[in-house]
Amino acid sequence: MADPVEPAAQPPRPSQRLRVLLIASLALNLLVLGVVVGSFLNEDRRKGPDRSIRQLGVGPFERALTADDLAALGPDLRARRPGLRASSRNLRGSLVEATEALRSVPFDPARFEAALQQHVSAVAGIQKQGFEILSMHVARMSDAERAAFADRIVANMKARKGPRAPRD
Secondary structure: OOOOOOOOOOOOOOOHHHHHHHHHHHHHHHHHHHHHHHHHHOOOOOOOOHHHHHOOOOOHHHHOOOHHHHHHHHHHHHHHHHHHHHHHHHHHHHHHHHHHHHHOOOOOHHHHHHHHHHHHHHHHHHHHHHHHHHHHHHHOOOHHHHHHHHHHHHHHHHHOOOOOOOOO
């Protein structure tokens, strides 16, 4: 007698919970991928050392620099990189110290004040280097380039004068 043919066993269907978990995981992965891709696509289109100059605290002067200006600042920024890194480490260290002082029980106002002073010194050091780099660059500009730079600074100041939203 022939053996009866058994129907092919179908794999068990995943539970509803597992399906929801897999879908949620896929959605999260797609979200992360979207954020990463979006950050690359929406990056500031100006090339060159613009991110570095922004971190130097030169504010309205930085906003008035052209893409060519930013590219020209590259060698000066690279030359100062070791000092800027040291200043950045000091800045981070001051923030760590300030947060530790804030969390300490009992609170030590003198410790917090010292951390704030360290922070102010680190910011001032970074800003000083930024203004020195900017000053060297402006000194190399022609009269017409300096006048155009001044015009861009004024235009940026006027554009930013509008009413500001209240902070929460």
